[in-house]
Amino acid sequence: MTIMSSTSLSSGLDSVTNKSYLLHFLQLLSTCMAFFLVTRESTWSVDISNWSMFVWCFCFAVTLLTLIAELCGLQDKLHFSWDRFLITSACYCALFCLSAAIIYPIIHLQIFPDGSPRHHVIAATAFSCIASVAYAVEVVWTCARTGEPSCSLLGLLKRLEIFVACVIFAFLSNTYPSERQPALVWCVAVYCICFILGAVAMLRHRCDCDESLPYSCLGFGQSVLAVLLYTTALVLWPLYQFNGDFGGQPQRSNELSCIDELTSYLCVWDQRLVVAILTAVNLLIYVADLVILTVVSDRGSTQGLRIPSSY
Template identity: 50%
Template sequence: ICILWVFWLLRLPQLCSTCVAFSLVADMGTLRGAIGNWSMSFWCVCFAMTFIITIVECCRHPSSFPFFWYNISVTYACYAALICLSASIIYSITYVQFVHYGPYRDRAIAATAFSCIASVLYVIEVIFFYVHTMRALLKVLETFVAGVIFAFLSNTSLYLHQPALEWCVAVYSICFILAAVVLLLDLAEWKYMLPVPFSIFQLVLSLLSVLFYISALVLWPLYQFSEELGAQPQRPSDGDCRDELTYDMCAWDQRLAVAVLTAANLLVYVADLGYWARQVSVGTEDQPRDSQEVYSPNSDIL
């Protein structure tokens, strides 16, 4: 009954909203630009993953699922909410506001609206089912923000042949991999196989990540915006940074976005470090669960 309720009230609207957003932008052809292609790919991924998860859950009885399936499906919903929200914001501020009034602008606005609807639907699913602890939510945020940073860093001219900036990219990559591994260990309940307590393991990784991100927060703005180092502190008004539709994001804006996201992710890592420091100080340890335990909406699993 619960799966059917989710399908009709959440999953089906999620599928429809992401599909409509994708279709509206796809119908623009070459006029959608790079930002449109980027947004389309996100909506397409969300639609495909939601469709796969829905098919699996409809074809199997809830009692036949391993306990970690619910961890994975709801964690995906958290990522999908963040992805659709990011696509809505970036698409609207870098494309929609610069499009001239007409059918293409109407389609872009409608696509943004459906993307926002999808975000709300995924958030509702997360709120309804998410019984993860705060640590999982922090890891989701860490990996998601890093993923957005990587999207901006796809413009390799921002950092290539500059050792300090290449170190920043290495920091983002290393910390992303560490957070992804920890999230995987937590989702699949493999954390109990570690030779050290999971809280100690997490505390050490969080401390290393905080130190790495502090170095990136110092070096990235210094080498990107310091006039003494040959950088450009002010946003230019020519090239791809003109206040009109250029179909490409301004390189200076990309540098600024990476700097802001670095600071934001550092705050998340500091919160994560504080959480695990408290866990270690009070001696709180997770206990292995019975592998035969099954999911219940009112249970405290996860």
């Protein structure tokens, strides 16, 4: 009886391990192919595509290190929950690859005519979508298998805040303000401060920001500070970018970078607009985060905010 139980347990562990390896190999293959297709036909010609290249390289590197750690059995020697790390990293990689699958074709399909480069753009986009799905499957599968509290609504909001900030940084590549525009420099500082505080909070709670953070005055104060800072950015960024009285450019047609045919679809003016929209989106996420923290602190529990393990 004991031998049969041990055999059954070993078979179950092997099944879980094999599924994990298959997902990691699919993630490595899809991100590597997306990067390879872009560099092979020189379809990396716009500054904003730096984000897509960074995403594929970053996700490939993280997945490769994860796979090596699992093959060598190093996860048992680490001083944090390996399952929570898998959920966090896969969640970010899924969002990153999805953003690359949206941003990259929007820019490059408008630039390249029918032919081999255009086909490579489509193929790279498809592989980025496959990678995003593979990472999302890993998140859902790991959550369902372990029932980790990292799958709560509050935890997902924390991850989403950092993700939106990363996308904002990508669009700031061509719109970084000069020192003569202190209000816009302040906005960039706001994005950096909130991103750093969020990343430190995630690391401090070992990728589990759902149990201890709601009861922490420091965590609550961080959310209040983020809401206040993003509110100032939401006011100042559009005011100084699109209001002529403050040195902004209200008309897209008057922006020099939008006249160039190669950047007419997503020029600098468009990127400034995207930053303004994403600022509003992240502010809403921080407000929702603050509301949830307030409700949770009143109830004294996070049980009502967890996503079922079947999610």
